[in-house]
Amino acid sequence: MERNVLHSSLISAVFNIIFQVLCRLLTFAINAFIVRNVGRDVLGIMNVRLLLLESTLLFLSREAFTRAGLSATTQQRDKCTWAQLINQMWLTVPTCIVICLPCVYIWLHMLTPVEEKFTAQYRFGCYAMAWSCVIELCAEAPNFVSQVFCFVRLRIVLSTFHILVRSAVFLWIVINDKSAAIHAFAMAQLISTITIIIGNYGFFYIYIKRFIQKNAIKDKYSKLDSNQYDAMSDFPFRKITDFLPGIMENQGKFLNSELQILTLSFVKQGVLKQILTEGEKYVMSISPVLSFSEQATYDVVNNLGSLAARFIFRPMEDSSYFFFTQTIARDVELHKQPRDNVLQAAKVLQNLSLAVTSIGLLALTFGQSYSHAVLLMYGGSDFVAGGLPELLLKWHCLAIFFLAINGITEGYMFATNTSKDIDKYNYLMAIFSISFLILSYILTSWLGPLGFIFANCINMFFRICYSIRYINHQYKPTGLKPLHGLLPGKSFIITLFLTGIFCKYSMYHSSTLFQHILYGFLSVVICVIVWTIENRELVKLGWRYGRRHISD
Incomplete structure (x- = not known):
């Protein structure tokens, strides 16, 4: 069937994001009902x-x-x-x-x-x-x-x-x-x-x-x-x-x-x-490190902290994996493949890297000021009592940042490497897996549920390093540098830093929860506007592309 793979991948990602939002809202409502009533x-x-x-x-x-x-x-x-x-x-x-x-x-x-x-x-x-x-x-x-x-x-x-x-x-x-x-x-x-x-x-x-x-x-x-x-x-x-x-x-x-x-x-x-x-769940299930009540607390926080991953990152990863498998041949060196395909793949990878990194930084910045508010609205005052859920969610925002980068870079690697490369990476994955389980058990015994988050961050950091090394080596003969998208613009970074400080101040000095949330919403809007201005050529391209295919 004649089909535009890039267009289909983008449409699939958009619909998947909408679907994930609706389904996750429904699931969260059911989980909140269970926490409060069951x-x-x-x-x-x-x-x-x-x-x-x-x-x-x-x-x-x-x-x-x-x-x-x-x-x-x-x-x-x-x-x-x-x-x-x-x-x-x-x-x-x-x-x-x-x-x-x-x-x-x-x-x-x-x-x-x-x-x-x-x-x-x-x-x-x-x-x-x-x-x-x-x-x-x-x-x-x-x-x-x-x-x-x-x-x-x-x-x-x-x-x-x-x-x-x-x-x-x-x-x-x-x-x-x-x-x-x-x-x-x-x-x-x-x-x-x-x-x-x-x-x-x-x-x-x-x-x-x-x-x-x-x-x-x-x-x-x-x-x-x-x-x-x-x-x-x-x-x-x-x-x-x-x-x-x-x-x-x-x-x-x-x-x-x-x-x-x-x-x-x-x-x-x-x-x-x-x-x-699912390593942390295996550790929780196999060893009596946490009770079922503590497991539920961690799961609730993990689900809330993974909103961006489930709503945005996962659909983007699935659609981009499909696009890269249809665009780049596995067993042919990149500089020997059709130049148009390589350029398109590099551009898509660069734009995706920029998008997920920016979203991850947004989550990391504003998660420090709004974790308590989100958990309070979700589970009530009894749920946030003691401060553990809030602490978990704040640190989980760091894991979101690593997850954003790892999903795209590792997904591209899986979509384009050869069977031999896959087997080679399997040995490293075995090392990562064993290290993650051991590290999870040790850190959880020491830090409780927070140990799972630290183990995840350490594990994803090393996986990201390997994926980046693979992509740089693959694109080196072509002269293209798609991973430059991992570095957002200076104006966006500065705006994030200033609004993050402002929202942290608002957390302790706002008279009402609504006022604090309003400040956060306006801060996010400002960051998005700055990002849009800084990447206006990309936004214009996306707007023209979307209008053309909607009209078609």
């Missing part, structure tokens, strides 16, 4: 223990297959057929089943036990999470196709509907029986996953049916304008059963051997990346 222990079991099981199963079962498949759609078109790609996506289901067996056993029998009154609900929750993951992966083939062919609105609508169904089921059960919160959480997850199956297959059933009917009309009435059919000219699926394994006509083997080698590289990398991503 208890922190229950929230810790659900948001730390059960969601960690879901994250582990889905990531280890899906990540490597999807990343390898996205690379194959661009750089192995002649070697890898769509039938092989569909078969590849269906491997996620048996992989998930195999992973479920030891994981569920570990979660039930080897991790820190829950209180006896929650045991029955917790057991049901573990089984429900495992089944929901298996069910969700049965729709991985159409989900992968929607990503490759840039069905952005489909993905956003289905994700939104999934979240709404899950939230509605959970609230309906909990409002009637607060003691069944964990059971409600598991049931909501299981029921809402079915919407993913129905939504994906239902959409493509209708989509393919309409396409076939149009082609039939075209064949019958050849004088009709054929341009209306061009959009689907290379869509390879002609019936809904083509999304099932072994059904689609295949000229080669059932699976592509080169694709499997690349997948294995991502598997090793995926395990290590999962440890780095």
Whole structure:
């Protein structure tokens, strides 16, 4: 399908940001309801223990297959057929089943036990999470196709509907029986996953049916304008059963051997990346360092502190990864690739680096003055009593800054390096993972939940250094320097410093909370205006690009 990859990536990022904002607001509202009405222990079991099981199963079962498949759609078109790609996506289901067996056993029998009154609900929750993951992966083939062919609105609508169904089921059960919160959480997850199956297959059933009917009309009435059919000219699926394994006509083997080698590289990398991503939750679950109440406190602060990461950084990372995989070939040196592609990739990387670094600095600056206000509005005075949540959120703002830079630089590296480079980096990831777990345990034993944040910052700092070294080495023969975007302008930095001091003063001398928040809002607006003026050429370019594609 003829498609503008950059345009699709940008639109996907924008819609994903909007979706993340809406869903996270809903999730925060539910978590606040649980903190105030059910208890922190229950929230810790659900948001730390059960969601960690879901994250582990889905990531280890899906990540490597999807990343390898996205690379194959661009750089192995002649070697890898769509039938092989569909078969590849269906491997996620048996992989998930195999992973479920030891994981569920570990979660039930080897991790820190829950209180006896929650045991029955917790057991049901573990089984429900495992089944929901298996069910969700049965729709991985159409989900992968929607990503490759840039069905952005489909993905956003289905994700939104999934979240709404899950939230509605959970609230309906909990409002009637607060003691069944964990059971409600598991049931909501299981029921809402079915919407993913129905939504994906239902959409493509209708989509393919309409396409076939149009082609039939075209064949019958050849004088009709054929341009209306061009959009689907290379869509390879002609019936809904083509999304099932072994059904689609295949000229080669059932699976592509080169694709499997690349997948294995991502598997090793995926395990290590999962440890780095969810390392603190693994430490909390395996060792009795923190109680479930303390785990819930850390999780709430972590979620609040990760607003920028979830709302902005993650969608940008996902869309930029897709763009870079479609623009830069993995196994060809950069200076030997088409110059236009390299220039476009470098420009996008530079602009993304500038954007995420600026956002990270905003979070770091204003987080020092508004952590208390945010937590007070979220959990009430009882939640902020003692000062621990506020301290955690302030330091988490530093982690946001590192997270912003690491997400883009490491994402670019993963999207463009070769299988050999991936294997080489896996050894370093193993060192990072082990070091992170050990450091987390030591620092947490010494500093409590704050140790997790320090361990994360140290770990991300070294990962950033490696990614920057890789990108500089890759672009050196081209003479391009996309990482200059990591250095915002002087005017923006000075404005941040002055407004940060002002807001810190306002924190102690404002007569009301509303006045303090108003000062902060005006300060952020001033910083954004200065940034816009300092980067007006980039803003004008983005504005022209957006207007052109909206009008199209």
